[in-house]
Amino acid sequence: MTNQAQQPCLKVIPLGGLHEIGKNTCVFEYGDDIMLVDAGLAFPSDGMHGVNVVMPDTSYLRENQKRIRGMIVTHGHEDHIGGIAHHLKNFNIPVIHGPRLALAMLTGKMEEAGVMDRTILQTVAPRDVVKVGQHFSVEFIRNTHSMADSFSLAITTPVGTVIFTGDFKFDHTPVDGETFDMARLAHYGEQGVLCLFSDSTNSEVPGFCPPERSVFPCLDRHISQAEGRVIITTFASSIHRVAMILELALKNGRKVGLLGRSMLNVIAKARELGYMRAPDDLFVPIKQIRDLPDRETLLLMTGSQGEPLAALSRISRGEHPQVQVKTTDTIIFSASPIPGNTISVVNTIDRLMMLGAKVVYGKGEGIHVSGHGFQEDQKLMLALTKPKYFVPVHGEHRMLVCHSKTAQSMGVPAENILIIDNGDVVQLTPDSISKGEPVKAGIELLDASRNGIVDARVLKERQQLAEDGVITMLAVISTDGVMAAPPRVNLRGVVTAADARKLSLWAEREITWVLENRWQQLSRNSGGKAPDVDWMGVQREIEIGLQRRLRRELQVEPLIICLVQPAPGGTPAYKGRADAEPDTRPAPRGGRGGGRDDRRERPERVDRGPRAERTAPAPEPRRELAAVGAAPAAAKVEEPELEGRTRRRRSAAAG
Numbered sequence: 001m002t003n004q005a006q007q008p009c010l011k012v013i014p015l016g017g018l019h020e021i022g023k024n025t026c027v028f029e030y031g032d033d034i035m036l037v038d039a040g041l042a043f044p045s046d047g048m049h050g051v052n053v054v055m056p057d058t059s060y061l062r063e064n065q066k067r068i069r070g071m072i073v074t075h076g077h078e079d080h081i082g083g084i085a086h087h088l089k090n091f092n093i094p095v096i097h098g099p100r101l102a103l104a105m106l107t108g109k110m111e112e113a114g115v116m117d118r119t120i121l122q123t124v125a126p127r128d129v130v131k132v133g134q135h136f137s138v139e140f141i142r143n144t145h146s147m148a149d150s151f152s153l154a155i156t157t158p159v160g161t162v163i164f165t166g167d168f169k170f171d172h173t174p175v176d177g178e179t180f181d182m183a184r185l186a187h188y189g190e191q192g193v194l195c196l197f198s199d200s201t202n203s204e205v206p207g208f209c210p211p212e213r214s215v216f217p218c219l220d221r222h223i224s225q226a227e228g229r230v231i232i233t234t235f236a237s238s239i240h241r242v243a244m245i246l247e248l249a250l251k252n253g254r255k256v257g258l259l260g261r262s263m264l265n266v267i268a269k270a271r272e273l274g275y276m277r278a279p280d281d282l283f284v285p286i287k288q289i290r291d292l293p294d295r296e297t298l299l300l301m302t303g304s305q306g307e308p309l310a311a312l313s314r315i316s317r318g319e320h321p322q323v324q325v326k327t328t329d330t331i332i333f334s335a336s337p338i339p340g341n342t343i344s345v346v347n348t349i350d351r352l353m354m355l356g357a358k359v360v361y362g363k364g365e366g367i368h369v370s371g372h373g374f375q376e377d378q379k380l381m382l383a384l385t386k387p388k389y390f391v392p393v394h395g396e397h398r399m400l401v402c403h404s405k406t407a408q409s410m411g412v413p414a415e416n417i418l419i420i421d422n423g424d425v426v427q428l429t430p431d432s433i434s435k436g437e438p439v440k441a442g443i444e445l446l447d448a449s450r451n452g453i454v455d456a457r458v459l460k461e462r463q464q465l466a467e468d469g470v471i472t473m474l475a476v477i478s479t480d481g482v483m484a485a486p487p488r489v490n491l492r493g494v495v496t497a498a499d500a501r502k503l504s505l506w507a508e509r510e511i512t513w514v515l516e517n518r519w520q521q522l523s524r525n526s527g528g529k530a531p532d533v534d535w536m537g538v539q540r541e542i543e544i545g546l547q548r549r550l551r552r553e554l555q556v557e558p559l560i561i562c563l564v565q566p567a568p569g570g571t572p573a574y575k576g577r578a579d580a581e582p583d584t585r586p587a588p589r590g591g592r593g594g595g596r597d598d599r600r601e602r603p604e605r606v607d608r609g610p611r612a613e614r615t616a617p618a619p620e621p622r623r624e625l626a627a628v629g630a631a632p633a634a635a636k637v638e639e640p641e642l643e644g645r646t647r648r649r650r651s652a653a654a655g
């Protein structure tokens, strides 16, 4: 803001896509105008239980939605368009300009989300120039990538021209014949490029990225040599790859069965728009596929990333209703695992091999090439655009660092390069680049419905459930602050050396502690018969206490759920069990004040009841027994008879 007051500057704020691969979302801002470039999603990492997709935190856009003038889409990959339909539920985008194929795919997502009326979709052709707001004009420059109909952007702003590469590699023999419009890049390079934002995905890989066509002969060899069925998995959105596989099926006299929703959707869209040419009779519905001879069958399916619900993963587990693996099958993984998916991919490969199939996978086979340029592609981009400033994007941190070294080797001074994180603000003027005050950036996790947000607390709870199990605990507490029955403790999925008796004892101690030290804050005498008790607060206090104790004593962190069953005032106190073992709790817990900590050092005697079992049954509080004494903790009461056994009478004050 201060900078803006002195000299107007262009701000470029990535909200996702940095220090990660995925959810690319970039904000361009000048004066009162905001223009978005792409809005993608990412897939969850291990430990994000029940999370389907990861979105960037868009608080910044929600707060500034009045200034959003439009969006530019570079291409139709999920990490670039997968967030748009979701965001449209939260803020409006007046217009979205993008390639035909990407917008066709986006339309399906928007229809599903019911947000078709929230924006206008404008299809662009190569070299089209669109104006967004007062300050931005964007030229779409055809580039080459694993997805068809992909663009780099030349964004002209009041401070100069920015080249935003989008995802790219230099493929001089593209499958669809649409070559990289390098002449336009060179044109802007000649005119002067203020800053280049360039794809860093493969910045660690030396050399040029091989052309997509190079996989054709390798795939052909495997398909033509296959004795039985051919099963191929790849990303549905790798349009060129899918187009080649269809071409090879035709060439080798095999009919194609498609499995997986995205595979069916993408191929239908791409054929409809002419990005893939294949005769209708090449395809056979999956239900009829078993009527064909194996040698005339090719199954193309999702699951290249080992996604548990995708077709190939289900087949590998023998859970697919229509397709079972045969020992004569040749199964080809024409994709490489996204980092993070490696384990599920190799597990799928193992299972398929154990079923006896021939599995073709891995780098040496020549059946997959990346859609992102290597170091030499990145150098060519720098050479053509000759930028004054450089910001590596679309990559994990080490990739950004590596890309910045490449730029330096090409003569871009180190001080003209910024390595940034999501939420950082790049401030550009005609003669400066700097980092401004960052904006809020983070993640939003969506569950399978894509409506429910899995917040940090829910995620933490799921992690606890998965890793340390759950302990539920029922406490019976009367409205006048008396523990009226022994707590009932129940464990699920908890591995612990401590027996249930010890856990019950600890639970008792936490309840007693809360009643002695927190009851006054948590209950309010409203003048009526019974005091107002903040039962939720009581539960939380007990949960927190037990949580800390378990972490300290057992080094486990199960999810703890405490339920309090309120008992009427006057219910006699259950005085807890004596135990020979002293409470070793070393330090009072945070915020404790005026607690009777001396109680903690009191040795307690053991009552070996039936609660040494995993589930301790809680007896009904014996309400007919009258409480004696007003101060609950110090009350001396008649011992209620529990489960047919007489508990030892003890007064807390007697310790």
Ligand SMILES: [Zn+2]
Pocket (backbone or CB within 6 Å): 075, 077, 145, 147, 167, 371
């Ligand atoms: Zn892409």
Ligand SMILES: [Zn+2]
Pocket (backbone or CB within 6 Å): 024, 077, 079, 080, 167, 394
């Ligand atoms: Zn991408």
